[in-house]
Amino acid sequence: xxxxxxxxxxxxxxxxxxxxxxxxxxxxxxxxxxxxxxxxxxxxxxxxxxxxxxxxxxxxxxxxxxxxxxxxxxxxxxxxxxxxxxxxxxxxxxxxxxxxxxxxxxxxxxxxxxxxxxxxxxxxxxxxxxxxxxxxxxxxxxxxxxxxxxxxxxxxxxxxxxxxxxxxxxxxxxxxxxxxxxxxxxxxxxxxxxx
Numbered sequence: 518x519x520x521x522x523x524x525x526x527x528x529x530x531x532x533x534x535x536x537x538x539x540x541x542x543x544x545x546x547x548x549x550x551x552x553x554x555x556x557x558x559x560x561x562x563x564x565x566x567x568x569x570x571x572x573x574x575x576x577x578x579x580x581x582x583x584x585x586x587x588x589x590x591x592x593x594x595x596x597x598x599x600x601x602x603x604x605x606x607x608x609x610x611x612x613x614x615x616x617x618x619x620x621x622x623x624x625x626x627x628x629x630x631x632x633x634x635x636x637x638x639x640x641x642x643x644x645x646x647x648x649x650x651x652x653x654x655x656x657x658x659x660x661x662x663x664x665x666x667x668x669x670x671x672x673x674x675x676x677x678x679x680x681x682x683x684x685x686x687x688x689x690x691x692x693x694x695x696x697x698x699x700x701x702x703x704x705x706x707x708x709x710x711x712x
Contacts (some may be wrong), residue, residue: 526634528627529588529596534570538587542566545595549620556652557679569600569615580605588618588631596622597631601639607703609645616649623657632665636692645693646700648707650676653684666690668697671709 520532534542543566546553550560570585581604588597600614616635618628639647651658653672667688676685687707689700701708 523584523586524634524638526630528630529590529634531586531588531631531634531638534585534587534598536567536570539566539570541595542569542585542587542598545598545617545619549617551620552615552617553679555655556681556683558681559679572614574602574605574612578606581608586635595619596627599631599635601635603639603642603644605648606706609643610700610704611639611644611647613647613649628661629665636665640692645695646689646691646703648687648689648704650685650687652678653686659686662688670697670701670707671711 520535523531523533525531543561543563546561546565553559553561553565573583574580580602582602584599584601584603586599586601587595588599590596597616597618599616602612602614604610605612613635616628616632618631622628636647647667648670649662649667650673651662653659667690669686670689671687673685673687676683689697689704689707691697691700705711
């Protein structure tokens, strides 16, 4: 079955992943366990890829659609992945649930390049703001998201993730000139005073 190219960067091409590709994603997680170790306190568990594929926000949260994306090098090898949801909570607000780049490419500028491609793709599909959560204390991830323009809007305390309980920094970025005040006026959940 042919796959539609979503976007390309100098180092990679991005495709939407299908259910039958979950063994490939599972292998990627197992070969790059740093995210799971730092955030969940344990290596990826069997079936983690399928859980990622099937996981959805709470039923009461309005949303558009979910994509699970692969980033592939010229030789077809998987060098990264992203979990993205359109129109989460509010129209034109997109959410990045997960963004992982192969450990061997850390520090080489590839993550920034892949993210730039992803951001351009989201904007072309109507995203005006993007939100995400980063675990407080995951210094590499915190620095990365700050460098590409995300700002903290609130902290969610005591979020259970695997074997750990983490504080989660909710971050957002305007893409089309809107302000953070505009964003917070739209997304009540992300206001600092929200429960």
